[in-house]
Amino acid sequence: MKALVKEKAEPGLRLMDVPEPEIGPGDVLIKVLRTGICGTDLHISAWDGWAQQAIATPLVVGHEFVGEVVGTGRDVEDIAVGDRVSGEGHLVCGKCRNCLAGRRHMCRATVGLGVGRDGAFAEYVALPATNVWVHKVPVDLDVAAIFDPFGNAVHTALSFPIVGEDVLITGAGPIGLMAAAVARHAGARNVVITDVSEERLELARKIGVSLALNVAETTVAEGQQVLGLREGFDIGLEMSGRPEAMRDLIANLTNGGRIAMLGLPSQEFAVDWAKIVTSMITIKGVYGREMFETWYAMSVLLEGGLDLSPVITGRYDYREHEAAFADAAGGRGGKVILDWTV
Structure with a gap:
């Protein structure tokens, strides 16, 4: 079969x-029918410092996908040939304290699809049945291909009660955009998103955010004034991994504010801990999806009319993977999809 492979310890991927x-x-x-390109895939392709530590070559990369079941093992129940499915990319041990307590997303022995084992940028992928999500209700293929990052957005956006709250999202990348759509759909009063890319901020406006701020030109405090907020935001969703974004969140939260942090910093950085303590701010780290509560919420949100189509801005034949990766790495658009059916 054809697959995108990190063949050697060097930049680039090879279709082979x-x-x-x-x-x-x-x-x-x-x-496999469609796949989404993730930031992790970009790191592996670029062969940066993280990839050099985390990846053993050769490796079939990719973990965001939708496909059709063509075979099942003898012990598999409730999944049938012909089912349309996506996959949970975190494979867990099932035996540790967290797994046994139902907190599988906190498993210390997690292996990542397309990171620790061969992944989904291929014509076929194999997964344990316990990692397969069957789409009981029809879902657009492009959207089904990005259930993995959509799950990150849902897990983050719904970390705290959000109905009627004022929400600040730092980082208008694809997951930040999806989190903004979820927050609006779930009943937030105001949803403000920040970035320095006008192209991505325009995507956020199409999603229907209350305010899309270019923080190179306008401060978050000035954004508060536009909306008439007097005490700051109730909830912050940090999606960028940037130190200045986290500092903006902390500085613009109300007393008792809550932050869900998904953005992964490239290195350690300082924050105003005195502000966190005296304002009684809660910070929650978010990694992946709750298995499978988040997946259930994702499906229900889509059934309820949540529209993710504005977030998908690039569609390519898998043989055009170089152009697709360049698009995804450009930092100006949303999610990029590879079509494996052509």
């Missing part, structure tokens, strides 16, 4: 022929 994956008694074989 590799053996089809084999499945065990508890596994599912899936024909």
Whole structure:
């Protein structure tokens, strides 16, 4: 089969022929239809410092996908050939304290699809049945391909009660945009998003945010004045991993404000801990999705009319992967999709 492979310890990916994956008694074989390019894939392609530490070559990359089941192991129940599915990309041990308590997203032995084992940028991918999400209600293929990052957005946006609250989102990348759409749909009063890319801020306006701020030109405090906020934001969603963004969040929260932080910083940075203490601010780190409560919420949100189509801005044949990766790395658009059906 054809697959995108990190063949050697060097920049770039190669489209090449590799053996089809084999499945065990508890596994599912899936024909891949569409995939989404993630920031993790960009790191692996660029072969940066993180990738050099985390990746063993050769490796089939990719973890965001939708496909059709074409085979199941003998012990698999409730998943059938022909089912349309997406996959939870965190494979957990099932035996540690957190797994046994139902907190599988906190498993200390997590293995990432397309990071620690061969992934989904291929014509076929194999997954344990326990990691397969069957779409019971029809979902647009492009949207189904990005259920993994959509789950990150939902997990972050719904970390705290959001109805009637004023929400500040720092970072209008694809997950930040999806989080903004979720917050609006879930009943936030005001949703403000910040970035320095006018192209991405324009996407946020299409989603329907209350205010899209270019923080290179306008401060968050000035944004508060535009909306008539007197005490600051109730909830902050940090999606950028940038120190200046986190500082903006802390400085513009009300007393008792809450921050859900998904953005992954590239290095340590200082924040105003005195402000955090005296304003009684709660900070929650978010990684991945709650299995499978977040997935249920994702499906229900889409059934309820949540529209993610503005977030998807690039669609490519998988053989055009170089152009697709360049688009995704450009930092101006939303999600980029690779079509494996052509």
